[in-house]
Amino acid sequence: MLSLGIQYTPRTWKAVLWDEDRAADLHAFPHAGAVWEFLTDLLAAYPATPAVLPSGFGIPVTRARDLLDRDILEMRLGPDADGEDELGPFLAEARRRLPRAFCIPAVKLLPSVPPHRKRNRLDLGTADALCAAAWALHSLERTGRPAAAATFLLAHLGAGGRDLLAIVEGRVVDGVGRTAPGMGTPSPTIYQALLAARGVTLERHRARRGWAAADCDAPAAPPPAAFWEGVEKECHALCAYHALGELIVTGDRRREAIEALTSRLPCATLPSGADGYEGALGAAVIAAGLTGGPAASVVDRLGVREARDRVLD
Numbered sequence: 001m002l003s004l005g006i007q008y009t010p011r012t013w014k015a016v017l018w019d020e021d022r023a024a025d026l027h028a029f030p031h032a033g034a035v036w037e038f039l040t041d042l043l044a045a046y047p048a049t050p051a052v053l054p055s056g057f058g059i060p061v062t063r064a065r066d067l068l069d070r071d072i073l074e075m076r077l078g079p080d081a082d083g084e085d086e087l088g089p090f091l092a093e094a095r096r097r098l099p100r101a102f103c104i105p106a107v108k109l110l111p112s113v114p115p116h117r118k119r120n121r122l123d124l125g126t127a128d129a130l131c132a133a134a135w136a137l138h139s140l141e142r143t144g145r146p147a148a149a150a151t152f153l154l155a156h157l158g159a160g161g162r163d164l165l166a167i168v169e170g171r172v173v174d175g176v177g178r179t180a181p182g183m184g185t186p187s188p189t190i191y192q193a194l195l196a197a198r199g200v201t202l203e204r205h206r207a208r209r210g211w212a213a214a215d216c217d218a219p220a221a222p223p224p225a226a227f228w229e230g231v232e233k234e235c236h237a238l239c240a241y242h243a244l245g246e247l248i249v250t251g252d253r254r255r256e257a258i259e260a261l262t263s264r265l266p267c268a269t270l271p272s273g274a275d276g277y278e279g280a281l282g283a284a285v286i287a288a289g290l291t292g293g294p295a296a297s298v299v300d301r302l303g304v305r306e307a308r309d310r311v312l313d
Helices: 032-045 069-075 087-097 127-142 190-197 224-242 254-261 278-290 296-302
Strands: 002-009 012-019 022-029 058-063 102-105 152-158 161-168 171-176 200-205 210-215 247-250
Touching: 002 127, 002 278, 012 032, 012 278, 022 032, 022 278, 032 087, 058 069, 069 087, 102 127, 102 278, 127 152, 127 161, 127 171, 127 247, 127 278, 127 296, 152 224, 152 254, 161 224, 171 224, 171 296, 224 254, 247 254, 278 296
Parallel strands: 152 247
Antiparallel strands: 002 012, 012 022, 058 102, 152 161, 161 171, 200 210
């Protein structure tokens, strides 16, 4: 069964055309226009191909034709690094051109995450990180390990930061999202973080003796040593708390991660063809599972269809 997964990070689009019985076709694009050219040719040849689109902070499973403006706003809460929004216009156009494609939840929306872990937390892991988890579970099943027996920490590391997902018996039970302050970065209050996700920050105006909103620039990246030390501490903390004995590393920076972490944390990787495609591969797996394909067991185990929450709840 042919399915399509698409992932997006600022200035980079990746797409995977996946079939359980053959090697995946991997594609990278510099902008959304190039993605649409690819999709036009693909759907002319295979019009019934199910697809999962990049979904950012996530919504409950929704066909692209049914997307509301509110849905698009919530999926792309965070501003792009360069201040340009490609995801919003892409999803708006998908309503017309990809009516059968799906948008999916992020980690916070999953029923497997206890409510107290969601409280006052905007980001427990993006939809892209959830897709990487789906690819991990599928890959482990291919080696003979059923998803219901898979317990590990997923470290999904890209240019935008890190997503850390605690997976117990094939279900995500906890997470740290890439927009959440880490141990190697300054820690804003929850209210500042919520506003920053909308592109607004609070600045002190002494003359007015109050706070006022201003445009939010992207925060300065921490030094590499501080970033990797922070990731290592967070990994140790999650592994210790949830009794996780395995760390799986995915994302564009997985080679850097292994070099930085492997001396104190045993790291494993997944077959992906090239670095950073695990999100798109997992999106294709979820697309197949949502339409009754061979990966339906992974989708069911993750509880993707059962997600009902909203990111701002």
